[in-house]
Amino acid sequence: MSSSASKVLETFFTPRLIVVVGASDTPNKIGHIIYKNLRSKFRGRVLPVNPKHEEVFGEKCYHSVKDIPEPVDLAIIAVPARIAVLATRECAEKGVRGAIIVSAGFKESGSFGAKLEEELKEITEKHSIRIIGPNCLGVYDTSSLIDTFFCSEEKLRRPKMGSVSLVSQSGALAMAVLDWMAYQGLGIRKCVSYGNGCDVNEVDLIQYLTYDATTKVIIVYVEGVSDGREFMKIAEEAVTKKPILVLKSGRTEKGSRAVLSHTGTLTGSDRIYEAAFKQCGIIRANSLQDLFDMSKSLSMQPPAQGHGILIVTNSGGAGVMMVDACEEYGLEVRQLPRTIIRRMKEEFPTHFITENPIDLTGDAYDTAFGTVLKEAFLGYKDIDGAILCILPQDPGITIKIADVFSEIKRKSEKPIVACCMGGEFTEEVAERIENIGIPVFPTPERAVNSMWALVRYGEILKDAHNDN
């Protein structure tokens, strides 16, 4: 499979000239919000199209896309469903490469809407135009700053540039995730809400993102996939280049019935999905929080080369919780060689526990974490990843602990994740640690789950390598 098929989608993310069909001066109209957003942020050019107006925002408004005397790369269509079909046809005839149809009133609204959606499909079959939507929020891209999410910045903050890209069947979910990521200071590269997916679907988008050099991790929310075989083929190819995390809802019988009334998708048996995801190397998230946590570790840390784990903590209790979680995730809290234990014993007070999980107790100090990591992480090849638990309340822990970790991180290609538990000072410490590229989580179990994703992706890469 070459990357050429996915190149046609490029027009959705880096168009030079966009038109907004339905652009308007009337506040609260979707065409108004989208046109206004694009005018103020988009790095290319944007023109208004609306047969009802001569001017929009004081600029010449075209009555039809066909009146525009130059090539148009992308049309955003925000008019009622019936008119949206006509406008799309005009775009197709003019040779516009892509259309994002945000309008609702298609398949999701009953049989008349379903017919309109069939017409859209016919247009894509006859012409070279590709369609995202209908009934979607469209695209947010932090490079070109194309943004068709018709939601004010006050209600929905946009995240900064990052290396994770999101593909979501649910628009509302994409919206909430963007807003949350912005709030958490996490970055995103591209986000697509593809709605009914009458043409461009999750398979196309995953394939496109596979060859998007700026995307390091692909996260996907789906309620069902349109073509299972194609999905698996594309995913198998994608995971050799970057991890794919999927949250597939409708896992249970009642859940899949709820999906049917939500998006009209037939989900099929969850066991089949589970097996298919596993086979093609997709990492499945079982909750939205798992999805967030694992995308964070996968975008910040390298995959692990094995499942041998070192735990370093200054709370014995949290250490035990981490060991429990490791066991449940199939990670091995691996025994250390006598020589390494001896070297640590020489340096530490007798009450520090120098067997893995290493417990530095309430008397822990910043450089004690450093000593352990040098001896048992950098210095021991059978350890594949380190999970740290730092309770910054202890007197010996200072904000400078991040510098200790920074030095270790520079010397290692093995993954490290951390848990910091507490309040205000803890947040400061956590922020410093995240700034050097180590993801921090608020509970022991979440840190372990995020390490599991790194171990799992390491296995997936190895399997793919062995298959070839």
Add this chain to the structure above:
Amino acid sequence: MSSSASKVLETFFTPRLIVVVGASDTPNKIGHIIYKNLRSKFRGRVLPVNPKHEEVFGEKCYHSVKDIPEPVDLAIIAVPARIAVLATRECAEKGVRGAIIVSAGFKESGSFGAKLEEELKEITEKHSIRIIGPNCLGVYDTSSLIDTFFCSEEKLRRPKMGSVSLVSQSGALAMAVLDWMAYQGLGIRKCVSYGNGCDVNEVDLIQYLTYDATTKVIIVYVEGVSDGREFMKIAEEAVTKKPILVLKSGRTEKGSRAVLSHTGTLTGSDRIYEAAFKQCGIIRANSLQDLFDMSKSLSMQPPAQGHGILIVTNSGGAGVMMVDACEEYGLEVRQLPRTIIRRMKEEFPTHFITENPIDLTGDAYDTAFGTVLKEAFLGYKDIDGAILCILPQDPGITIKIADVFSEIKRKSEKPIVACCMGGEFTEEVAERIENIGIPVFPTPERAVNSMWALVRYGEILKDAHNDN
């Protein structure tokens, strides 16, 4: 079982006169930090005891507790282990009712320490004194403001007064939890880190908190229990009065080995704990986050009378995730009667989904949530609890949605929990909703888990009632 046995512990929480053995003017000494904290906050009186000083903080310092010419209720002992034993004996002989021994160097440090700990036990057997500790952080009580957590306020903020009380075998964990609760704006009533538990243990504390009218929810972190039979007897009694949430770590084989090196506790088979907890009506948390989430819902909402659940959402996708989670937790997203569906249909646009899970879509507005709750929650006896999912990014959702919920809450004795997903504006909305007493969680699955705790506690109460 009467409450009299637990009354003797009252002295740890509401003493009139405290002494700090080891009080000192030297900063960073534990006796200094504790004495200083108590002087500035504790509502009763506090006196310094230290044979090395004539004065501490400019006040007369006693060389021995025996020199104090009036009755002492509680001694905080912060001197090296060997001296701590002598000081405890003096306290016992003077008739002091309680001692909190924060000093380390006992059972956890080897055989010599274990012998010292035996001496402490002998003292409690000969005298009426009770001991919390050794090797613990002691007590934090938001009423009397007794606070023996030797940690500065800068590193460990203290939470405000609330109705949850925490009993923790691990001091570090208690510290992190307090700090985190303060940061989240959550309240606590009493917190006890009992360390080695040479005398007062988790059983005594649970029994005491059962009869503490100000505690509504008891949360417990243990790595093992000292007397299983006694624990179950006390727990069975307690759960008829208030819920008990337990996080028991060392669930796995490796985890239980880690416990052994952490606190020297033999954990025993986890399956036995699981069965015992279930039998006596304890709600078990499987992770620290579950513990937090469930304690939040149990302290803010009444138990559910059954497991029939209503889901109301403005994101179909999040609705599906909730249905999946409900199925997995054994909660029933119950079908609504035709008449109720019809009444909602009359009021709503046709694209709103009026079957449970009710999906108000991106066109949701504040009062639409109110209409659903009136018809399908207040108006339908077979619904036992409501889980709301609010994405405040939608244009129709405003900060006033909290007022809508407030009205519903006033009219109902059934539990409501919510999920709000997003960023800054979402946090504002969530805060308003929490201020009226509805707990809010950041993901659908966590909201469902917190509702499960309310359903489970309802069952526990029913079982207890049927047994009597």
